[in-house]
Amino acid sequence: MKIHQHLRHLCPLIATLVVPSISHAQNVRPAPNGIEYPQGLTNWRVIGTSIRNDNNTQRVILGNSIAIKAARAKTDKLHWPEGAILAKLVWKNETLATWKAATVPGDFMHAEIMVRDTKKYSATKGWGYARWTGLDLKPHGQNSSFVETCANCHKAAQNTAFVFTQPARLP
Numbered sequence: 001m002k003i004h005q006h007l008r009h010l011c012p013l014i015a016t017l018v019v020p021s022i023s024h025a026q027n028v029r030p031a032p033n034g035i036e037y038p039q040g041l042t043n044w045r046v047i048g049t050s051i052r053n054d055n056n057t058q059r060v061i062l063g064n065s066i067a068i069k070a071a072r073a074k075t076d077k078l079h080w081p082e083g084a085i086l087a088k089l090v091w092k093n094e095t096l097a098t099w100k101a102a103t104v105p106g107d108f109m110h111a112e113i114m115v116r117d118t119k120k121y122s123a124t125k126g127w128g129y130a131r132w133t134g135l136d137l138k139p140h141g142q143n144s145s146f147v148e149t150c151a152n153c154h155k156a157a158q159n160t161a162f163v164f165t166q167p168a169r170l171p
């Protein structure tokens with residue numbers, strides 16, 4: 001009897017401890033090239049947004065504090081310092097139910113990052129690439145060679161240090 005009473009009191013506590021965390025960023029596996037999913041990424045500040053008309057998606061581009069400082073520096077020549085991380089979150093477009101002319105984020109597609117380390121990632125022009133797919137953030141790529149696809153396409157932005165995004169104008 002006594003033991004039962006004790007268990008009854010303990011049960012809610014145990015239930016709270018075993019319920020999985022609501023934050024999906026916990027226990028995310030690193031990308032095949034060893035790059036870790038940055039803690040707190042969803043709290044980073046915005047550098048820009050973009051819309052892709054060819055695949056019906058919209059994105060926000062975020063930066064860690066080093067990247068934000070660089071992006072908001074009042075200078076003509078944008079310079080991404082060592083340790084800067086750029087992130088891109090991608091959603092499928094969805095029509096807002098209450099206002100049909102508005103397109104809003106629907107299904108979450110993936111999160112991807114570029115980590116600035118000119119020595120470590122010299123093979124991919126000074127940026128380490130990684131992507132995680134879906135809300136459960138499954139690492140993208142069978143092995144580390146996935147970065148070649150990333151780096152190859154980003155060559156189109158070689159005049160802006162392989163970064164496509166130019167910081168959105170802010171008042």
Ligand code: HEC
Nearest residue numbers: 050086087088112113114129130131149150153163164165
């Ligand atoms: C076919 C071309 C292409 C490939 C492949 C590609 N990207 Fe990009 N990436 C872009 C374009 C275009 C943008 C800017 C427009 C946008 O926001 O989608 C971009 C933007 C980004 C950004 C935001 C910073 C920036 O450069 O604007 C990150 C981070 C990023 N890509 C990471 C990756 C990673 C990681 C991979 C590989 C897993 C990858 N990209 C593969 C074309 C590509």
